[in-house]
Amino acid sequence: MSYKIKIRGIFSTALTHLLLKNDFIITQSSEIIKERFDTQFSESEPDVIIEDGNDKKNLFVFGKKEGISKLLEIIRENFPNSIIRKSQMGKDTIIKGRVLKSIENKNITIFDLGNSQGILEGQTLRNNSNYLVKIDFPDIGRRKAILNSNITLTGLHAVLIYNNPNKISQRITNDNSRKNLYNLARKIKPKNWGILWRTSASEAFEENPDILIEEIDRLQEKSDEIIKNYNNYPAPKILLEGTPIVNIEFPADTRERIDNIRKEIKTTQTLKNHHYYKICSFELGEVIKFSEHVTFNNNSLIEILEQEMERYFGNLYPKLNTMVRITHAKVDGRVFQLTPGNLIEFDLDKKYMKIHRKILGSKKRYYDGLNLTKEEGDYAINSFQLGSWYMKTEYFNRKGDIKGEYWNVSSPIEFFPHPYQIYYLDLEIDLVKLPDGEIVILDEDKLEKAYEEGYISLALKNKSYQLIQEIKTKL
CATH class of the missing domain: 3.40.50 (Rossmann fold)
Structure with a gap:
């Protein structure tokens, strides 16, 4: 099909x-x-x-x-x-949710949705009570879905809104049309639901009011089923499946493959790093657009323009002692900003960076995998080879003695200029080298889970294991 x-x-x-x-x-x-x-x-x-x-x-x-x-x-x-x-659940999924807890100082309520949880903002509700809620935004890039208590059922010409009055689209400006639609809504409004007539309802009414009546009948059947199941099933319970997202x-390596697919199209030009430049900024996107226009059907200019683009982009890299952000993304979509640091070494030709970061000391905080306390005066040196599938972090105490090395396996490391930041996507599995030279592989279970849950392919899982062995060989 x-x-x-x-x-x-x-x-x-x-x-x-x-x-x-x-x-x-x-x-x-x-x-x-x-x-x-x-x-x-x-x-x-x-x-x-x-x-x-x-x-x-x-x-x-x-x-x-x-x-x-x-x-x-x-x-x-x-x-x-x-x-x-x-x-876990699609956008606009309607659920009978159970309140797990309310957090009054944040004015939010946490709901049990079954296999996941959701947050309803702007309300604090009684624990263990049940409510009709809708998913506004699913749990992609966050632990919990964002919920809404404003329940709607959408049709072609109308929207049913739970516990709301009848309304008409502001784009319907004809007084006679608005009067006709108000009168019709009063006659056919389902119990506990209000009707919002969409813009197209005006023309549909002129053609035949039965078009609107039949649509409300269909939406009412759906609403009746929702209320019936709400009353008959314990929470949490999905009452209406939403749109999968x-x-x-x-x-970075995948975008290069996408560049190559675009190059197959003979009616447009695609220069090196096309999609990377598009992501960096609107301005760079316009530069690549103009460069591709100039080089279309003029192959002699391609190499020259690609070199000029690289030279131009090279001027966007930070100078020494400039503050650089480090963006650490997870396979589930969450994004963390590590403590930023100063650029202390940079080789433009080799695309190699070293960043010095201060570590906040605390007896209650430990270095992952090293089982060592973070102490006052500690610092880290992050080494980034742009395009590499792993990065090294060395931890030192205030005297400059090394406390350990942490190697993170990730997607190819990238630099973005606005603002200055290093970006990589953590592939979960890591390796540490302790001060006594012992090498320990960490979080194999997290890599396996990422594969089992469908975030990564078998090929990428196997590549991650190969990268760990490559790092071990280096050490």
Whole structure:
């Protein structure tokens, strides 16, 4: 079966090319995509939608479960080092949740949702009580889903809103249309639900009011089923499945493969590091766009422009003693900012950086894997080889004596200029070298769990083990 897919964002050209070859029907494409491909595009409603994530290193996919599954097969096959994060429950899932606890000073309530938990902000509710809640944003990149107590059921022309009055879209400005829709809503409003007429309801009413009546009947059947199950089942209980959401992150090596797929398209130019520059900043994205326009059908200029882009980007690296952030991402989507540090060594040609970071001492805080207390005056030296799949952190006391080494296996290490930051995605397994020379491998169970839960592929899991052996050989 062929699925219809709508693609937006910086990967849209490459993914359109890839998915057309894999029998997807591309729908509602942008004008620039239509210009680049000699094919007939659909304008019908998509089964699956792809959009950029917040930082553009990743993207969000939502839509029909079967279509998403087919897409993920293609992603895994073509990009085995990509990170795939599936939500426990889809957006707009409606649940009978049970209150675990309220935190008054934060004005939030924690709900038990079954296999996961959710946070309802702005309300503190009684422990062990049950409430109807909806998932606003799933548990991707966070421990708990974000909930909403404003329950809605959406149709083509109308939205049912739990415990709300009837409303009409502000875009409907004709007084007669608004009056007709208000009168109709009063007659057919389901108990405990309000009707919000969407903009299209005005034309639908003019065509035939039965169109709207039949839609409300369908939504009411759904609402009746929700209330019936709410009354009949103990919490927690899913009452209505929402829209599945998946987040996909493309590490640096994977984006190079996506660059190469884009290069197969003969109607547009793709220079080296195309998607990397697009992610770095809007300004760099515009520079690469202009450079590709200039070099299109002019191969003699490609090498010159690529060298100029690298020279230009080289000027964006920080100077010595500049503060650099370190962004440590996890496979589940959580992101941590390590204590920033000063750049004390940098080789532009070798893309090698050393960063000095101060460590806050505390008798209650320990170095992971080293079983040593963090003491006043301790500091760390982080060594980053950009593009490498691992990094080394050396810990020292105030006298400069080494306390131990920590090697972290990760996605290829990257630098981003706005603001200055090192970025990598932790692949869970690590290695430490103790002061007496003993080498200990850490967190193999976390790597296995990342594979079992579908975040990483078998190929990436095996590569992580190979990298650990490579580090051991170095030591």
